[in-house]
Amino acid sequence: MLKVSDLKKSYGSHEVLKGINLNVATGETVVIMGPSGCGKSTLIRCINRLTEPDSGKIIYKGIEIDQLKEKELLELRKNMGFVFQNFNLIHRLTVLQNVMLGLVKWGWDREQAETRALKVLEQVELRDFVHARPADLSGGQMQRVAIARALAINPDLMLLDEPTASLDPILVGEVLKVMEELTVQKDKSLLIVTHEVAFARRVANRIVLMDQGVIVEEGSPQNIFENPQSWVGRRYKEMIEYH
């Protein structure tokens, strides 16, 4: 359902993505891993064009995203949930309003939007915090609000860029738990960038390893972590064994 081919992106003379080819099937959970600075964020942002790619094709449900006009692109983004490393909540709004905002903007009526928002908030176990402000929440809670916000419109593809990277380690679990529940949903495709090796092993249908703007290895968690082919893969294997 998502097919990225020969995607390239440079910042000035620095080529960050050097021709990425990637497929995500419906209901599949793909985890992207790789050392810092290898271009994971750039890749995932290029998919909904939060970052403009230089060249290559991005085809989502038959739509050439890279060709879309601004208006169509905005329309398309409504069908893709994006979760940021730093939650990116709107601070002036309450938890509920943060989740409702997109819905209301997309034309939902308020009651429906609220019902829906409450539902997804329940899903992320934040029913009791609907009227709190982001500033009053813990990092884990904030990231769960962000996930709820992305979930609210029931997107077919969710893009999660290191959702736990900014969290206190003891809060990571609650977020991973919510994410794990998402992967169970068979109608949703998930593209997750993370360094959580254990999590990746457990939930990923496929793991993609990147290094310096290219995909160096790709395959099932078992293959990758037990018999890594790449330097990156071997480093992850070492990590697991170390634990």
Added chain:
Amino acid sequence: MLYLFRAKFRKDLIIHLLVVVLVGSALSMTAGYLADNYFGKTVSGLIGDYGEFDLLITVNREVRSSALSQIRDILRVKLPGSTVEQGVTVAGKTNFFVQLDQKYRTREYFMQVDNYFVNVTGLNGVTMMAEPRVTIRGIPAGLVEKMEQDMATIDGVKFTYPAGSTGIDLMLNNAKEFNHVSAEVDKILNKYRVLEVRFPIDNGPVDAVSLGDTLAQKLKKEYNLEYAENLTTNDMGDQQYLINTMLEMKKFLLQYATVISIPIPEDSEIVVHRDDYLLMPGPGRFDLQVGEEITPMDMKLQVIEVTDEEIKALIVEGNVTDIQSNEIYSFDEDKITAFLGTGAVLSPREDLKYAADELAKILPDLDRIFTNLYGMTDEAITAIEMYSDTMVEVEDVQQALQEGQAKVEEVRAKLTEVDLTKIQDFVGSLLSVVSTAEEITSKMDWAKQELLQIDNELGQFQGQVDVVKNEFGVSETYSKQLDNAVDMAKDLQNALQNNTTEILEKISGYNPILKNIAGWKQDLEKLQQMVASGDLLSEDTGAVTEVLDKLITGSSSTMEYLGKLDDEKMNEQIHGFKESLEKVQQSDVSAIIKELEYISDTLPGLRDEEVTRTIRLIENYMSGQIIPGEQILIMVPNNLNISKTKPFVMEAVGQSTISVFNMDAGVVQPNVRGEFLRIISEVRETITALVAVVLVMLVLLLDLTGVMSVIKELRKKKNGSLIWNLINSEYVVGILFGSISLEIIFSLTNGQVPYLDNHPGFWIGLVMGLIIALLTDRINPVNKNEYMAGEALGFNLTEILREIVIPAGKPGLLLILNRRNLDFK
């Protein structure tokens, strides 16, 4: 930037701009109005509203209420319908504002209306303050009339009137015409230039007007001028007249003042400068010692001149009559510091007063002297007649004596025969003649002394009057009076001199005769005694002979002298003297005395300190005054290069010591009141502008920084070409918003900024917008996370701005306006 115009958000921006402009204009205008109101009130309290009043009458504060009622009376009687209002009192002067009735706002009234008020008590001045008015000054007197005619035809001029001898005022229909009329006036003035030829003070032309005519003709011919008109007039300018008067006044006062000169000893070490103060003992002060404190009684002098030999000083405190003694001291603060020397006091007016007083004292005696002299002449005439009568008898006696001399013995015998009674009678009458002559002589001698003194006094008086008259420059009436007195004194002196001298000489000529006669008388008395006692017949012939000898020699020498006397001529002369005495007595001595008393009374009218102060005042005034000499003025077209004509003009007037100047034919004077009001409106405009600038600045800071930060982010993300980047930059947003909003506010509120004439709003707004755009990130950085969340949710720019950026931004007008767009307030 283009994003904004593509997005729905442009509506928000336009509404915002409109609100900014409206609110900004309203606030700026309110500020301007408040300023205007405040200043305007202050000003109209001082000088009335623009064009409200026509005349400003200033009077001394003390008499303001009576002045006001007088002004009211004048208005009621002469200018009915006009009103007066009392204005503020400043520095002891109260201002009254007069509003003339409409029908008196005409040339005829404006030319003379100030004269109506000349008799108002305590009047300081009447000033024209009618507005709107253009004031032109410095027009050559000969050109005023022509200029006024020209200017009266300018569009927008209601009427004109001459103001003084070198000015014209133009009353306008409307204040808006001011600039237009000023420009037209300038045009007229610029058509002409005035060539001014100035002569040195002491070397001017005899007839400047006709020389001007000649020069004008020559100039016209030489330079082929369209016209060259002689504007030279004979009237001395007010200024020059004043200066001349002042100079005369100073000269007079300097002569009038008491000058004290102090010789400087050769070895003196004391240094005295011009303007230093010195001290002289005043009333009740004497024996001053160095180091002694000075008192208010002491007299202060100020040095006017220092030469190698002497110091000259004037009295600045005290009067010449206060001088006790002539020691001069120097002093500082309050102590005498040194003895300078003994000064000589030269006080011409005191000297004259003294002479007049002395003369006045002596003149009443003149009458008595004349009466005496008159009597004497009678006596003299009688004596002379008597003398003629007795002359024959004298001859008889002489003969008898001569005869007897020859034969003394005989005579001795004969003597008894001689009729002694006859001789006795003769000697008796001769003696009475002699004693009368003696008496006359001594009387004449006294009269001679008296007359000599009067003659001396008269001469001195005339001399003093001459000093006073020539050097003081006294008033005309006073001068006439002095002349009268001098004339009379002169007549009197002449009369006395002409007649007395000769008489006195003659009388003096009697002296040897009188001596002889006196000796002869003694001898005769002796002889008579001898005759009476019979000694003549006694044995002692020796004594008799001696007496006889003496009598005979004496008589012959007496005869000799008497023979020489021309009694007829003398008689005549004495008669002539008598006549001239009669004439002299006719001159009105009492009138002369009256004159003298008047002179004596009026002379010391001013004290020295007052005289000196006045001299100093005049000097102060004169310093800085240029004393102009004669001048010739010629009006020429403005295309003549006047500075190059000098050699020609020098030749034409036949003098090289001239200066040639290029003068304006007049200048439009800044209308001080109008200027003032204009400044106030400028202040209002500036305040309005400042408020608008501050408001737009605030709007840029609070409202637009968020928008600009978003634009900046978008631009950076797009990574487009330079031009694309420029067009889509936050700078364009700042510049456009700043310049447009401020320009519109300025044009709506009439805001003005000093020194920026061309669309100040536009330029200031532009610069402010640019600066704020440059600093936008620092002032109002956009929260990229929130912004990105919006993007990820598929929000367009408008939605991101309205829902995310603006609500999170600084509290401003945009935030308020945006509230209605919020889904979640």
